[in-house]
Amino acid sequence: MKRFIQLMIFILLTAFCLGKAYGVLSWKDTNVSYQSCVLQLAETPNDSIDAVFVGSSHVYTGIYPSYLWSSFGISAFDMAICAMDRDSAYYSIKHLFKTQSPRVVMVDLFSLTFETHVYKEHFIRNYLTFPISEDTIPALNAYAAKDPAVSENYLDYLTRWPVFHTRYRELERRDFINDEAALAARGEYLNWAANVIEPITPPAPSTSAALSEDQLNWLKELDALCRENDASLVLMALPFQSDEDKQALIDSAFAFAEENGIPRLDFNRRLDELDLDYNEDFFDDAHPNAYGAKKICAFLGNYLKENYELADHRGDPAYGIWDEDLRYYEHRRDGDALAAASEDLEETLAILSRMKEVTAVISLEGIYQDSALYESLRILPGISEEDYNAGGKWIWENGELTLLMHNDTQAAPYIRELDDYVTLQVRFTGTRSGHGSILLGRDDHSNYEGQLSIVVYDSFLHSTLLAKEYTIW
Amino acid sequence: MSFNSIPFLCFFPIVILLYYILPGKARRLWLLAASYFFYMSWNAKYVLLILFTTVVTYAGAILLERAKEKRGKRIALSCIIVLNLLLLLFFKYFDFMLQNLNFALRLLHVQAVSSPFSLLLPVGISFYTFQSLGYAIDVYRGDIPAEKNFFDYALFVSFFPQLVAGPIERSGNLLKQLKDCSRKRLWSWDSVVSGFGLMLWGFFMKMCIADRLSIFVDAVFNNVYACGTVETVLGAAAFSLQIYADFAGYSSIAIGAARMMGFSLMENFNAPYFAESIGEFWHRWHISLSTWFRDYVYIPLGGNRKGKPRQYVNLMITFLVSGLWHGASWSFVFWGALHGFYQIAGNILKPVRAKLTKVLNLHEDSFSFHFGRKVITFVLTAFAWIFFRAHSMKLALEYIRRMFVKFNPWVLFDQSMFNWGPDRRETGILFFCLLLLLAVSLLREYKKTDLGEFLLKQDLWFRWLVFILLMLAVLVWGEYGLAFDSSQFIYFAF
Secondary structure, three states, X not given: OHHHXXXXXXXXXXXXXXXXXXHHHOOOOOOOOOOOHHHHHHOOOOOOOOEEEEEOHHHHHHOOHHHHHHHXXXXXXXXXXXXXXXXXXXXXXXXXXXXXXXXXXXEEHHHHHOOOOOOHHHHHHHHHOOOOOOOHHHHHHHHHHHOHHHHHOHHHHHHOHHHHHHHHHHOOHHHHOOOHHHHHOOOOOOOOOXXXXXXXXXXXXXXXXXXXXXXXXXXXXXXXXXHHOOOEEEXXXXXXXXXXXXXXXXXXXXXXXXXXOOOEXXXXXXXXXXXXXXXXXXXXXXXXXXXXXXXXXXXXXXXXXXXXXXXXXXXXXXXXXXXXXXXXXXXXXXXXXXXXXXOOHHHHHHHHHHOOOOEEEEEEOOOOOOOOHHHHHOOOXXXXXXXXXXXXXXXXXXXXXXXXEEXXXXXXXXXXXXXXXXXXXXXXXXXXXOOOOEEEOOEXXXXXXXXXXXEEEEXXXXXXXXXXXXXXX | OOOOOHHHHHHHHHHHHHHHHOOHHHHHHHHHHHHHHHHHOOOHHHHHHHHHHHHHHHHHXXXXXXXXXXXXXXXXXXXXXXXXXXXXXXXXXXXXXXXXXXXXXXXXXXXXXXXXXXXXXXXXXXXXXXXXHHHHHHHHHOOOOOOOOHHXXXXXXXXXXXXXXXXXXXXXXXXXXXXXXXOOOOOOHHHHHHHHHHHHHHHHHHHHHHHHHHHHHHHHHHOHHHOOHHHHHHHHHHHHHXXXXXXXXXXXXXXXXXXXXXXXXXXXXXXXXHOOOHHHHHHHOOHHHHHHHHHHHHOOOOOOOOOHHHHHHHHHHXXXXXXXXXXXXXXXXXXXXXXXXXXXXXXXXXHHXXXXXXXXXXXXXXXXXXXXXXXXXXHHHHHXXXXXXXXXXXXXXXXXXXXXXXXXXXXXXXXXXHHHOOOHHHHHHHHHHHHHHHHXXXXXXXXXXXXXXXXXXXXXXXXXXXXXXXXXXXXXXXXXXXXXXXXXXXXXXX
């Protein structure tokens, strides 16, 4: 009996260790930003999602649940995976229905156009990010039936270790810790980069492309799955530069939707209503950026309100995670704006003055006193002319600038834990010597060349938003 | 179904669990069924070959035993040997013989003959053929009685832990244990724990060390013309360690698996690179094969009983056959010949070495003396391994030429060595694993115990810690499965 108990304890201990290792090694990226909508879904309170958007990168770049939340109070979620194929879309929705009862499931038809798993990495993103459940084997069987590379390595994919284990070569901090801010995101990929694209001109309507049996079955299964779970299925096509083949398939799917009473929304045919700017609103010809997503979400929000009377949950503590998502969005937006403006000191200081939930260190060293810098710095209230002339290190937090020390090697260093991972150290190590004056963890952001150094750290995002030196003369 | 495969990780627990649950007599049949299933998982058709060997040696041994006259016994034994060797020759050496025939025909300006067969080497054929022949010779010598129970004998030939890569067991050891397994309770908790530890260590050697070393070794041997002294020397040393970790790892898994079922297989490796002479090396390396050759080839040829010249001839014959046993290629034969030469030269030069020791005032009981001998033995074996690994004499000779004429020490300092496969991180892991290998080898050398038995004597917390760490090391650092690299995931257009 004693041996049996020992054996059981050993098995449990081993399972615990292997489980932990599996958690670290497993692949956690569904949208190329090292975030996983599957993990984000796991953080979502049960039965709190009202509208879910399913699809590929078109979805997570084009629909920001944070916009739908801030403008309409809709609790929405992007169940979107890079190059999502049909099987993945089906099993994603099935997975979501285990914990959620959305009123509306909007599926982007770009997934319909993936005939096979073109790239191994897409398959890995699509299949291996899902937790192991009773759907694992049917999902894998569905992939194996279409892709010989999957069936040849069936056991490797089923057990997953043989695929994941070499990730020890690329592990990062975020593999070991939960990034709470990123987990609060609702599936979207935040991106403010804009590129000029050719205006989207969808090919003329066509129904000539016959849907394959697989494609037809997929549409029927989606419809059946949503009906079983009392959710309304909507087929949509988000704006992208389509070609004739893809558009013909999408049109055929819309024809199927019409025959079967499934609502449909073809953004490519309603571009005028979106008012998209091809100079500002796209990252590339298939992916809107945050500005484009805002316009699409404005349209979608109205569509959902009008057709499904979704409740406005703003202010309801049960939906606090959408507030966190909005907070995450705002931090990312401000961080992006700060980085974009970094070459312009006035603009950088103006943005910083509006940011409340960050820690910034301002360091003045060397000869700068005769410049107009003081006038610029006054946008951050709390710096006196006397202190400015003497030089030193200040900290900007919660809208206040506080002097930490003048440039005195005898001054006690300022050391503070900014979060669980990064310690801030500020000290003066000697005139223009720089080394180790401002340390964020092991990263040295001292004044080396410039007289003014600004370092901005966001403890919510656990990231350095700006570390820049400005040469005044 | 190799040991380091998912099917084996499913197969083995089922086999062992049912083995313990089933009543006495059924156990042997269960093991036999499991062993045949294991063998057929490689290639079901080749089950006929192992059946042929089993039937021939089983029936032949009974006939041999029943023969009243020595002549009859000899005929029976000859038939067993010839039939088995014919099978082995055909499947393993047919293509090699044809290549040599064609070479001779080309010299005579006669058109070459193309192979009428497309032969795949049956897994384990060299091992089970030798094991069966050893049994027949033992019966012939009267060392053991012929086995009457066909199923017991079939299990002896096909026992899955050692079927495909040894150890080549002796009937006096394994057959007796297999027969007893239904009567006696061979199993004990200790044997399970110790066997499990040994299996884990075997997986570690094979998957973390051997397969990691192979990345560098393959890169060097596949790009000989890009190598200089440093790469060729390191490549030969790395291959020496690779083949040891690979083969000894596999043997550890086999011995551990058998031990978990209560069977004690013979030791196959005993810290071979601690040997101080080539003769000692062969007492420590692939022990089951070298003792097989000693008992069934070298001694019957006369061994060292008929004077020095004959002893040297016997040694050379034994090592030539041993080389050929390892592979159907002249480079294997040369490898065997080189080892034979080392031993003969070592024997002849013994007085010279003794004199040199005296002249140089070397202390035979000092650490430096023993260490020096170990290093020299390692260098000699590593040099011989070049022929083993190179697959052709031409490549082996080019490899050795570059070792001596392309002196390029700067590659040790300009980071270019990391272009030969393992990067800085992988090299670090490799050295860590090699340090563990050294530690366990020292344990073997000085404590005379294997890791499984050593762990058995340790406190529970330490044993569990080692088990779990070994498991994690194998699962994470092991070279297996589909290579995963998220750089493949760079998908700029999303």
